[in-house]
Amino acid sequence: MTDRPPLARPAGMGDDDAELMATARTLLDTVYREGRHEVVAALRLSDESIVTGVHVDGSARRSAVCAEGVAAGNAIAQGAAVVAGVSVLRRPGGTEHVIEPCGVCAELLSDYWPDARxxxxxxxxxxxSTFAELLPAKRRRGHW
Known part of the structure; x- marks a missing residue:
C-alpha cells in the first residue's frame, strides 16, 4: 500500500524511535490483511537491533496473538533487553495510528522490561511512556 495516509512523527520522537515506527509501517505494507494482521510492533534492543511482531488473529478469539507478544518472544530469543517499542495499527480504511499494548501485553512487557520506553x-x-507506567498499580517482579 503506497498511497497510505501519512503518520506524522510525534513531537519529541528521536530518530531511533522514528526508525521503529517506520519499520512497523513497512512491515504492515507487507503483511496487512483486514481482520487478520492489522498491528505490527517493533522493538529496539540493547544491542541496537530491531525485532518485530505481527498481530495474528484466528477464528477462535483465544487463538489470537498480539504483535507485542510475538515481538517480545523474538526479543527474548535474540538475548538482548528491550529499550524501546512502537506499535502501529492500520484500520480497514487505511488510516494508521500508534497504539499502546493491550493490558495483557503491557503486563508481559513490564514483567521483562519495565523501564523500556x-x-x-x-x-x-x-x-x-514506559511499560511500567502503563500499569501504575502493578507490582514489580524479580528479574527473570
Missing part, C-alpha cells in the same frame, strides 16, 4: 497515543498526542 513505549510510545502511546493519548487523545490527539503520541507521547513516550
Amino acid at each position: 513505549v510510545w502511546v497515543t493519548e487523545g490527539d498526542e503520541t507521547v513516550p
Whole structure:
C-alpha cells in the first residue's frame, strides 16, 4: 500500500524511535490483511537491533496473538533487553495510528522490561511512556 495516509512523527520522537515506527509501517505494507494482521510492533534492543511482531488473529478469539507478544518472544530469543517499542495499527480504511499494548501485553512487557520506553497515543498526542507506567498499580517482579 503506497498511497497510505501519512503518520506524522510525534513531537519529541528521536530518530531511533522514528526508525521503529517506520519499520512497523513497512512491515504492515507487507503483511496487512483486514481482520487478520492489522498491528505490527517493533522493538529496539540493547544491542541496537530491531525485532518485530505481527498481530495474528484466528477464528477462535483465544487463538489470537498480539504483535507485542510475538515481538517480545523474538526479543527474548535474540538475548538482548528491550529499550524501546512502537506499535502501529492500520484500520480497514487505511488510516494508521500508534497504539499502546493491550493490558495483557503491557503486563508481559513490564514483567521483562519495565523501564523500556513505549510510545502511546493519548487523545490527539503520541507521547513516550514506559511499560511500567502503563500499569501504575502493578507490582514489580524479580528479574527473570
